[in-house]
Amino acid sequence: MSRPKSNRIVFEPPLYKVFVPKGDTGRPPEKVRISLDEFEAVRLADYKGLTHEKASESMEISRSTFTRLIEKARKKIADIVINGKELVIEGGNVHFRNNIIQCLDCSNLIKTKMEECVTECPTCHSHNLMNFAVSFGHGDCCTHV
Numbered sequence: 511m512s513r514p515k516s517n518r519i520v521f522e523p524p525l526y527k528v529f530v531p532k533g534d535t536g537r538p539p540e541k542v543r544i545s546l547d548e549f550e551a552v553r554l555a556d557y558k559g560l561t562h563e564k565a566s567e568s569m570e571i572s573r574s575t576f577t578r579l580i581e582k583a584r585k586k587i588a589d590i591v592i593n594g595k596e597l598v599i600e601g602g603n604v605h606f607r608n609n610i611i612q613c614l615d616c617s618n619l620i621k622t623k624m625e626e627c628v629t630e631c632p633t634c635h636s637h638n639l640m641n642f643a644v645s646f647g648h649g650d651c652c653t654h655v
């Protein structure tokens with residue numbers, strides 16, 4: 511099975527999906543959506559310090575696509591921080607390369623390859639696990655990437 515060329519590769523799911531500003535302005539914050547590929551662009555270029563060339567290779571997209579992606583993401587993040595908006599990370603034409611599983615009993619974070627199937631916490635042997643890729647609507651679709 512092969513995936514459509516337009517899918518972008520995200521190294522692993524984000525740990526948090528929603529960020530809410532703290533404080534009381536008397537009205538609920540406006541929501542700003544950042545897609546998973548925009549999140550990954552910021553992670554690679556601004557957090558990890560990769561060049562646009564290296565970052566675009568990692569996401570399997572062209573450099574010009576990467577540049578457009580990061581510019582959009584930075585504008586949104588500036589708007590969120592300056593104007594006190596709520597950030598929601600979701601969507602985007604992506605697949606994950608790796609996954610994160612969290613044990614809901616001991617909070618252990620387990621980092622795995624996407625195709626590995628973790629059914630038990632290695633620390634406390636609980637089966638009460640949260641699958642981060644699944645929580646973003648992914649899973650089997652990512653394993654052929």
Ligand SMILES: [Zn+2]
Binds near residue numbers: 617618633634635636
């Ligand atoms: Zn555990």
Ligand SMILES: [Zn+2]
Binds near residue numbers: 604605606648650653
């Ligand atoms: Zn997927």
